Amino acid sequence: MRTQLTRDDNAIVTCTAWLWGNQGHIVTNNQCFSSQEMVDAAKFGFDVQTTGCDDSCTFATCPIGESLIEKGNVKFIKFDPTLDYAVLQITTDAKHFLSTYGYLKIRLVAPVLGEKIYIPQHSHGKAKMIATTDDDLGSKVATIHYTDYTVVRNGTTYSHLIAYTADAVPGSSGSPVLSREDNTVVGLHRMSKLSLVNTPPQRHPTHARLQLMNKFLTDAEYQHGADTPTTAPTSKAPFHFLDVGCGPGVLTFEFAYRYLNASPPTDIRITATDLSDGMLHQLSERLKDDPSLQGFASKVAVVQMDGLTLDKVESGSVDVVGSNFGLALFPGRSRGWTSAHRVLKDEGVLMVTAWDPKSTQLRWFDEIAELFNAAGGAEDEPMALPSSIVGADKEKMIKELQEAGFRNVEVYHTSHTIVFDDPNGMIDAIMNNPLTAKFLERLTREQMKSTLAALLERDAGANFFQAEEQPGSTSADLFADGRPRLISFAAYTILARK
Ligand SMILES: C[S@@+](CC[C@H](N)C(=O)[O-])C[C@H]1O[C@@H](n2cnc3c(N)ncnc32)[C@H](O)[C@@H]1O
Known part of the structure; x- marks a missing residue:
């Protein structure tokens, strides 16, 4: 739809907006709307279009299917200046607009490099046009060229942009960027025809991406609403997050802090599952004893369960299955993918992390x-290298997920530096991990501990520099100096959709 607002200096500003989901939400850029006052003063024009996309009409003469103008018909809901989005909602007879003009759905998984796109828009406030190519000759299909782009414009740095080539000019701000593959919204257009340093001149990086999981989960309620059938009752079930192989609760608590602490709190429930009762005990104790988490206890169900079967979880009942260094590492994980697919609702998202074998x-x-x-002796079976077992082979993982029925599988490589303030504590934790028991069949505890300490010290050495020569340590404890040890890790984050 076309939006129209008259500024104080009487200039008319137009943007593009669109209906999102079946609850009457309107999405556009924050630069177009940032307050209820602006919404009250705006005109929303539906079906501003001509037969055959004839562009001979002007802003003033283009035919309009219907206008929504009266104050009180559209509510300003939320905005984000960094991501440059604004969400509004039609409050009067939304059903009429939805059934007459339809609505779009957002894809929860971000666009991929090379993905083909198209952008319906109201350039210069004129009739609807659809950008399908990246130049006026129509020879190249509009395509995503960068998925994490940074640009400086008028002295401001814009990061984490999706950059694509597509015809877009002023007035197209707020347009949906649609995937040609599934016609879902994969981005929100925000800038056109930038002068970019180090960028081929014909490319017009644009758009703040709807930031993947983070954005998806922050707006969980809206996402959920977008996929609810029109006949569904308005009281929705809480958003359901399932943590598989939750361990002591890293991901569960991350969710709890982020979403239950939100204002207003997201209506979310979490099921934390693990095979090990020791792990679940740790999680439950923390939930009970940590004052910052106590308030969430009633929202978190702790259930002992095999992540490969998820047999205590109802089919089609989960919005997001998350597993942080869990499911992707379980032997026989293909069964786990199938189970995760079963418990997810349609459009639900799987998010798992896995180690890079070279980490x-x-x-x-x-x-x-x-x-x-x-x-071992000559007759003993050699142990396979752990990196070959638990390290992620991304191609294999993508194939397995597709075979389990997932689509839009995306793999992100990530690298992190972990600061160990207490390296001995970390080594003790490894020594107490049940998986370590296998090594102790042939190695002594002391041998294993001192090997781990030496390896940690060796790799931390690559991340530490000191001007003055220090006297060598005489202590048996390599970490007696109390310095933190910085170790780099590499991993994958994998997202897929049911
Ligand atoms: C590397 S830990 C990760 C724990 C946690 N997600 C975190 O981020 O700290 C792997 C976890 O998976 C659990 N686990 C191993 N096999 C499992 C299975 N088949 N089903 C459920 N949990 C399992 C272990 O008990 C352990 O807590």
Whole structure:
């Protein structure tokens, strides 16, 4: 739809907006609307279009299917200047507009490099046009060229942009960027025809991406509403997050803080599951004892369960399945993918993290496995290198997920530096992990601990520099100086949709 607002200096500003989901929400840019006053003063024009996309009409003469103008018909709901979006909602007879003009759905998974797109828009406030190519010759299909782009415009840096090539000019701000593959919205157009440094001149990086999981979850209620059938009752079930292999609760608590603490709180419930009762005990104790988490206890169900079967979770009952270094590492994980797919609602999202086989800690375990193998006799079966078992092979993982029925599988490579303030504590935690027991069949505890300490110290050395030569430590404890040890890790975050 076309929006129209008259500024104080009498200039008319037009933008593009669109209906999102079946609850009458309107999405556009924050630069177009940032307050209820602006909404009250605006005109919303539906079906501003001509037969055959004839563009001979002007802003003033283009035919309009219907206008929504009266104050009180549209509510300003929320905005985000960084992501440059604004969400409004039709409050009077939304059903009429939805059934007459239809609505769009947002894809929860971000666009991928090379994805083909198109952009319906009201350039210069004129009749609807659809940008399908990246130049006026119509030879190249509009395509995503960058998925994490940074640009400086008028002294301001804009980061995490999706950049694409598509015809777009002023007035198209707020337009939906649609995937040609599934006709869902994969972006919100925000800037056109920038002068960019280091960028081929014909490319017009645009758009703040609807930031993947973060954005999706922040606006969980709206996302949910977008996919509810029109006949559904207005009272929705809470958003359901399932943490598989939750361990002591890293992901569960991240969700709890972020979404239950939101104002107003997101109506969300969390099911935290793990095979190990020790892990679940740790999580429950923290939920009970940590004052910052106590308020969430009633929203978190702690259930002992095999992540490969998820047999205590109803089919089609979960909005997001998350598993932080869990499901992707479980032996026989294909069964786990199938179960995750079963419990997810249609359009639900799977988010798992997995280690890069070359990541530091997997190299440590490979070296310990080599010691283990060297300690065995000629007739002993050698242990496979841990990196080859739990390290993620991304192509294999994508294939497995597709075979389990997931679509839009995306894999992001991430690298992190972890600061160990208490390196000995970390080594003790490894020593107490049940998986370590296997190594202790051939190595002594002392041997394993000192090997881990030496490996940690070696790799932390790559991240530490000191001007003055220090006297060597005489302590048996490599970490007696109390300095933190910084270790780099590499992993994958994998997103997929049912
Ligand atoms: C590397 S830990 C990750 C824990 C947690 N997600 C975190 O981020 O700290 C893997 C977890 O998976 C659990 N686990 C292993 N096999 C499992 C299975 N088949 N079903 C459920 N949980 C399992 C372990 O008990 C452990 O808590």
